[in-house]
Amino acid sequence: MTVAQVEHQLKQLQEGFPFLRIEAAAAVGKGIVAPDEAAQKSYEAAWEAYKQEGHTIVKFVPASGAASRMFKNMFAFVDADYAVPTSVFEKQFFEGIKRFAFREALCDKCRQNYGKSIVELLNEGNYKAVAATMLNAEGLNYGQLPKGLLLFHNYDDGTRTPMEEHLVEAAMYASSNGEARVHFTVSHDHLQLFKQRVAEKKNYYEEKFGVRYDITFSEQMPSTDTIAVNPDFTPFRNDDGSLLFRPGGHGALIRNLNNIDADVVFIKNIDNVVSDRLKADTVLWKQIIAGVLVQLQRRIFNYLQLLDTASYNHEKLEEMIRFVQRELCCRKADLKDLEDAELVIYLRNKLNRPLRVCGVVKNVGEPGGGPFLAYNQDGTVSLQILESSQIDKDNAAYMEMFTSGTHFNPVDLVCAIKDYKGRRFNLPEFVDESTGFISSKSKNGRELLALELPGLWNGAMSDWNTVFVEVPLSTFNPVKTVNDLLRDSHQR
Numbered sequence: 001m002t003v004a005q006v007e008h009q010l011k012q013l014q015e016g017f018p019f020l021r022i023e024a025a026a027a028v029g030k031g032i033v034a035p036d037e038a039a040q041k042s043y044e045a046a047w048e049a050y051k052q053e054g055h056t057i058v059k060f061v062p063a064s065g066a067a068s069r070m071f072k073n074m075f076a077f078v079d080a081d082y083a084v085p086t087s088v089f090e091k092q093f094f095e096g097i098k099r100f101a102f103r104e105a106l107c108d109k110c111r112q113n114y115g116k117s118i119v120e121l122l123n124e125g126n127y128k129a130v131a132a133t134m135l136n137a138e139g140l141n142y143g144q145l146p147k148g149l150l151l152f153h154n155y156d157d158g159t160r161t162p163m164e165e166h167l168v169e170a171a172m173y174a175s176s177n178g179e180a181r182v183h184f185t186v187s188h189d190h191l192q193l194f195k196q197r198v199a200e201k202k203n204y205y206e207e208k209f210g211v212r213y214d215i216t217f218s219e220q221m222p223s224t225d226t227i228a229v230n231p232d233f234t235p236f237r238n239d240d241g242s243l244l245f246r247p248g249g250h251g252a253l254i255r256n257l258n259n260i261d262a263d264v265v266f267i268k269n270i271d272n273v274v275s276d277r278l279k280a281d282t283v284l285w286k287q288i289i290a291g292v293l294v295q296l297q298r299r300i301f302n303y304l305q306l307l308d309t310a311s312y313n314h315e316k317l318e319e320m321i322r323f324v325q326r327e328l329c330c331r332k333a334d335l336k337d338l339e340d341a342e343l344v345i346y347l348r349n350k351l352n353r354p355l356r357v358c359g360v361v362k363n364v365g366e367p368g369g370g371p372f373l374a375y376n377q378d379g380t381v382s383l384q385i386l387e388s389s390q391i392d393k394d395n396a397a398y399m400e401m402f403t404s405g406t407h408f409n410p411v412d413l414v415c416a417i418k419d420y421k422g423r424r425f426n427l428p429e430f431v432d433e434s435t436g437f438i439s440s441k442s443k444n445g446r447e448l449l450a451l452e453l454p455g456l457w458n459g460a461m462s463d464w465n466t467v468f469v470e471v472p473l474s475t476f477n478p479v480k481t482v483n484d485l486l487r488d489s490h491q492r
Helices: 003-015 037-052 068-079 088-095 103-114 118-123 127-135 162-173 188-209 250-258 276-309 314-327 340-351 396-403 482-486
Strands: 022-025 031-033 057-062 153-155 158-160 179-186 212-219 264-268 355-362 370-375 381-386 412-416 437-443 446-452 465-470
Touching (some): 031 370, 057 250, 068 482, 103 118, 103 127, 118 127, 162 179, 162 188, 162 264, 162 276, 179 250, 276 314, 276 340, 314 340, 355 370, 381 465
Parallel strands (some): 031 465, 057 179, 057 264, 179 212
Antiparallel strands (some): 264 412, 355 412, 370 381, 437 446
């Protein structure tokens, strides 16, 4: 990092980020497409035909998160001044312990460490020994492992981690030419563990699904780290006097995505997986949103070729404007004042950029971002995924839009990252740098302010063409706490 970059980050931390200007929350018929059964079949067929053409498809899975937050309640129980499950969460965990996919591995570790099974330890009231064995390094070490390598699901032929479930998904909807390409972004500390698990399991899944896997990894680049400051905005220093730099959040992964050579990229979080008996919905809707993407892309490429060859008339330009406004939901207030030559420049600018189709689910009160129509830096309005921190809490109209929004962002994206000439877009050029986040953190008991880069599906993709498609809630099954694994979607 250059000194100028660090000084710029210090300025951003002190000045903060502007709230976004919002026109409306997106809804079905107003920025969100809800395809009927006939349209679903059409999109599914379009994706199948696209795969047959031999395009390069990659499944991109952010997987660098440690599982420590999943076990926050159980860490608290181990440190508590009481010895038996007391809270609702603790009782639910121990009552359901036989249903966790990691139960057998945990039982083996309990026997190693205490000479007793889980049942024997619980019968004698030693609940903390079981919880500690799950969390600590001398046991399963789940408190420190990455979420992607925990045992999530039970099957007749063994157990699966989320990483393996993503390999299974790739074979089911994201393979072409008999090959499934999967890319995981992981932390440096966990890279070897991921590679080891892949080495153990790859051949098994290749044989099971009749595909070849091309599995790659990348780490978040240190150059995307951001400086931390004290609450008074002076640089935060470690005990040895050095400056503290922290990972810049998932927005840093736009650099990793930029290094992917693919025609189409699916993006989905590591913990949003289900067991095989419930995968049909996930596979179907991935194919549908991918079909929406490739059909839109085909029209965009045709329009750009017309603009390139100047083989258009004013009527054709009007058709392109309608497409940009209706299909891509990108609008400009003074468009009617532009001459044809200016229209061509505007259309080329709006059409020739990365494209993403985002699945959104009906809002059920989960924390996180949602789909909105928001103003861009150039004064146009387009579809964006916004987080609550980007919205002015003092603006009653904006808060009403946010709280009454009908849909939620489950991080379910399919992206086209090459232009109409087959060249890769330089994705950092499409980031809105004014949409970062500032969050309160602490280190060694000292408070600090951390700078997070524009989020991967927020500001990092702000200048992309975006389309929202309503997908069923059954496709959204995140695991935020260990007890989420007791939900039906994660059981046999």
